[in-house]
Amino acid sequence: MENIAPQLYTLLVFMVVGSIIAIETKNLLSAVISVSAVGFALSIAFLFLGAPDIAITQLVVEVLVLIILIRGTILLDNTAIEKGRDTLAMVASLIFFGMLLGFGALIFGSTGFPAFGEPLMRVSKVYVQTGLPATYAANIVASIILDFRAYDTLGEATVLFASILGALAILRRTGKAGEEVVSA
Amino acid sequence: MKGLSLIVKTISDFVVAFIIIFGAYIVLYGHLTPGGGFAGGVIIASAFILLMLAHGREVAFSKLGERAAHILDSAGALAFLLIGWAGVVGGYFFMNVFGRGEQFRLLSSGMILPANIAIAFKVASSLFLVFSALAIFRRRSFRSMIEGELR
Structure with a gap:
């Protein structure tokens, strides 16, 4: 199996940026489209990982969800998000992800990740x-x-x-x- | 709300049959090539959703009625359950009692092919129903709907 890490990292950066745009944008339609872009990138990532079954399913479901969400969004009168950010929720999620990364580093830092697909x-x-x-x-x-x-x-x-x-x-x-x- | 322009209608009429054939291929060869009941079912549902978007609800419901979709949805789920119960005859739930057939042939691998078909019917009709339920939301916002409920 050839080295596919660069492609996967590129897709990962694209997905992270897309998710941040989906959260940060004030327009509901832009948020829907960014979420779908993340989903399409995920289906390409599945293709690189050698899982065509899941890639096909992810692709067709993503197309359908995009149609349904856009259809639901354009039928609303008000598509701008006016509400401000909930500071408490942001702090709580930051603490949660900090703890997740910290404990993950503690656990896997000593033993190291096993190679991809190994051991069976x-x-x-x-x-x-x-x-x-x-x-x-x-x-x-x-x-x-x-x-x-x-x-x-x-x-x-x-x-x-x-x-x-x-x-x-x-x-x-x-x-x-x-x-x-x-x-x- | 009588659908989209003439160009879109003509092209979608032309394309719908091919989409359904491709979905059926994905379902029927699910045990030999990538794909399967779920993916093929979504593709078939998207054909009917294309009809609904291009022509409006009435034409789509004349091809696949709401009641027929309900029946197909339940029938697919029940058929999958029955395939599972057929295994009880041989020993245990979901035992592969149908013949395995010849390797790499369409009619092989026992219950995987009928199970794929059952799941495809289930997924296609239920996603079509969900889209039709959402498409019934005309140009009414949630807010005006809630206010109408309260009044």
Whole structure:
């Protein structure tokens, strides 16, 4: 595997800058577009890391979310953010990230990070070695998420089902009311 | 709100079928090439969302009705659950009891292909429903809506 660190660092800087712009900008539409730019950069990062499955999913979901968010944003009257910054929340999050970085440095500073993809854990070793012979699925991601760990996927589908049920239950009433106003 | 311009409508009519075919390919070959039920389902949903954006709600609902989308959503979830229960026949939940077939063929790897199809139906119809629920928000802000509720 060739060295892909420079590309990944470039994408990482781009994502950090995009996230800061998304937080700092006063215009809601700019914030939505910066968040989507971060998502697209993430999908390119997945491609570099050799995960085309997740890259495809991230890309199509990002496109859909961008459409939905822009559509939701332009329907609002007021798209500028007037509220000032919450100082307490900023201080709290700074303390939190400081502690996270400090303890992370304490833990990993002595032992050092393991190399990328190494060591292969016991469970994932079994998946990688028996994925093709056990399921005959050439795409190892499919053999893991739909055979070895299909139970996880069922939980994921349940979460999606429940969240969409909830979203429709909340939006339904206002939607019906809006329709009456339009047709009347 | 009767959709976008004639150019957009014509191009989207032309493109929608290809988007659905590409989504079906991503779903059906999910066990052989990158992709799968979720990604393919989102692509198929985006085809219907393109129809809704270009032509307005009525045309999109005439292709895939709201009730049909509800039924497909629940049917996809139930089908995935049933595939899991089919494994109980062989021994345990989500056991791969269907034949594995021949390596690198479309009809292989047992339950992965039907599970991908079930997830695709579920994801496509539910994302279409979410977008239609959000698109019903016409030109009314949240603030005026809340004030209308309070009044």
